[in-house]
Amino acid sequence: MKMYMFEGTPEEISHVIQTMQPDQQVIAIPVKNAPEQPVPLAAGDGSKFVTFEFARRVLTRIPLSAGVLAVLKKIYEAHPDWASSADLYAASNYTNRQFSGLMGAFGRRMANTPGYDDQANFFEYQWDHTAEAWQWRLPDSVREALEAEHLV
Secondary structure (H helix, E strand, O other), X not given: OOOOOOOOOHHHHHHHHHHHOOOOOOOOOOOOOXXXXXXXXXXXXXXXXXXXXXXXXXXXXXXXXXXXXXXXXXXXXXXXXOXXXXXXXXXXXXXXXXXXXXXXXXXXXXXXXXXXXXXXXXXXXXXXXXXXXXXXXXXXXXXXXXXXXXXX
């Protein structure tokens, strides 16, 4: 069985599917409450970040992939500055699409870690209007967890 993910209105998705596989039965699963664009998060703006204890559980419950570890190290090393998305693609040796998959997998790692709080974020991020890309930073709780686990 093949699985495809599409983003768009129901009409747009229907058109794409009918074009791709006109004879196939299709099951659509809507995603509810998905934000249009992520809201930038930075320390001091009232955003909530993961605790030190939760960050340690996320980092240690199963081994980190080389790509995730490279991304975390790159963001850590940029402190107190921001790491650009381009820097993270280069550090992980991933394309933009592969990087999106990596971060999606990391989000699943978080969501499946005991004590998960869907209101607490693992990263700080902001939009760079000049580069038209996201910039990333780690809150202190995550930096301390990386240090405690000797991952940086």
